[in-house]
Amino acid sequence: MPLQRLPLMESVLHAMSLGAVVLDNERRIVLWNTWMITHSGLTQEQVSGRDFFAVCPELRGGRVDAAIQYALHNNFPSLLSQTLNKAPFALYLGDERIQQALEVTPIEVAGVPRHCLIQVHDVSIAVGREKLLREQAMVLRSQSFADGLTGIANRRHFDAAIEKEHRRAKRGGTPLSLLMIDIDHFKAYNDYYGHQKGDQCLIQVSAALAGMLKRPCDLTARYGGEEFAMILPETGAGQARAMAEGIRERVQALAIRHERNSDPSQRVTVSIGIATQQPEAPMEIEALIGAADRALYQAKRDGRNRVAALQPA
Numbered sequence: 243m244p245l246q247r248l249p250l251m252e253s254v255l256h257a258m259s260l261g262a263v264v265l266d267n268e269r270r271i272v273l274w275n276t277w278m279i280t281h282s283g284l285t286q287e288q289v290s291g292r293d294f295f296a297v298c299p300e301l302r303g304g305r306v307d308a309a310i311q312y313a314l315h316n317n318f319p320s321l322l323s324q325t326l327n328k329a330p331f332a333l334y335l336g337d338e339r340i341q342q343a344l345e346v347t348p349i350e351v352a353g354v355p356r357h358c359l360i361q362v363h364d365v366s367i368a369v370g371r372e373k374l375l376r377e378q379a380m381v382l383r384s385q386s387f388a389d390g391l392t393g394i395a396n397r398r399h400f401d402a403a404i405e406k407e408h409r410r411a412k413r414g415g416t417p418l419s420l421l422m423i424d425i426d427h428f429k430a431y432n433d434y435y436g437h438q439k440g441d442q443c444l445i446q447v448s449a450a451l452a453g454m455l456k457r458p459c460d461l462t463a464r465y466g467g468e469e470f471a472m473i474l475p476e477t478g479a480g481q482a483r484a485m486a487e488g489i490r491e492r493v494q495a496l497a498i499r500h501e502r503n504s505d506p507s508q509r510v511t512v513s514i515g516i517a518t519q520q521p522e523a524p525m526e527i528e529a530l531i532g533a534a535d536r537a538l539y540q541a542k543r544d545g546r547n548r549v550a551a552l553q554p555a
């Protein structure tokens with residue numbers, strides 16, 4: 243390069259809106275550009291000609307140190323993304339430490355041992371945006387009404403829906419039925435077929451349950467791991483039992499093999515507990531859920547793959 247172009251190149255390096263540091267083969271600082279001066283608070287005099295690790299002792303022995311070694315001695319460039327090492331250099335914008343992505347590049351100079359260039363990119367905005375997106379995703383997930391695995395209503399949705407339907411039933415003087423549906427010997431299914439197959443089974447069963455709903459105010463939800471709940475407004479005990487029997491048969495008809503089921507069909511089956519709130523005997527939601535749970539327990543005790551009903555206590 244003609245000599246007169248060198249001052250121009252140096253001015254360009256100083257004018258750039260990213261950090262540029264050049265080290266010689268002995269890791270002495272040859273260039274520390276204006277962007278670095280501005281954000282490090284160090285002057286040109288404090289850094290020029292000094293050992294890089296005397297100026298930045300906290301970087302010794304870390305990933306930046308290794309990248310410099312690679313560049314100077316192995317002629318390898320390195321990219322250090324912000325994900326592993328957010329802010330290696332002590333660089334600030336106001337009180338905020340700048341988030342950085344670094345590039346360490348070997349520089350061949352004719353007649354002298356190899357140098358290296360460290361470029362420091364300010365990625366604070368991208369990191370901030372990422373953090374915001376992550377937080378928003380978390381909020382959305384916590385506000386979501388859908389179960390992540392099966393896509394049907396989740397427990398949160400169930401809680402809101404049962405409150406609403408319970409109030410509506412009281413106000414309108416209509417019956418309200420609740421079904422608790424639990425896959426039989428599901429632990430054994432998981433143990434035998436593996437957790438992934440277990441997940442597939444949950445997806446298939448929940449789709450079958452959702453397909454059984456007839457009215458827009460009916461709701462099927464994933465209540466817990468392998469337990470589902472179905473809210474049936476304006477549904478008396480007789481209709482609820484007919485619905486439960488239909489569900490039990492529908493699940494068995496899916497013909498999902500379950501060698502470890504106690505049922506002779508050796509297919510996946512469900513047990514169902516029913517509780518019905520009659521208009522003349524309104525009760526608390528907890529009592530309705532408790533009764534459906536006890537009925538489910540009864541169905542399990544009676545041999546599974548069956549329906550049991552209890553009147554709320």
Ligand SMILES: Nc1nc2c(ncn2[C@@H]2O[C@H](COP(=O)(O)OP(=O)(O)OP(=O)(O)O)[C@@H](O)[C@H]2O)c(=O)[nH]1
Pocket residue numbers: 391424425426427428429430432436437438439440441444466467468542546
């Ligand atoms: N694959 C899978 N398994 C789950 C999930 N959630 C819960 N489980 C499993 O469901 C099983 C429930 O087992 P238990 O409550 O002991 O009941 P069970 O084996 O179904 O037996 P009974 O209900 O008495 O017929 C446990 O092994 C849980 O690990 C899930 O999202 N995916």
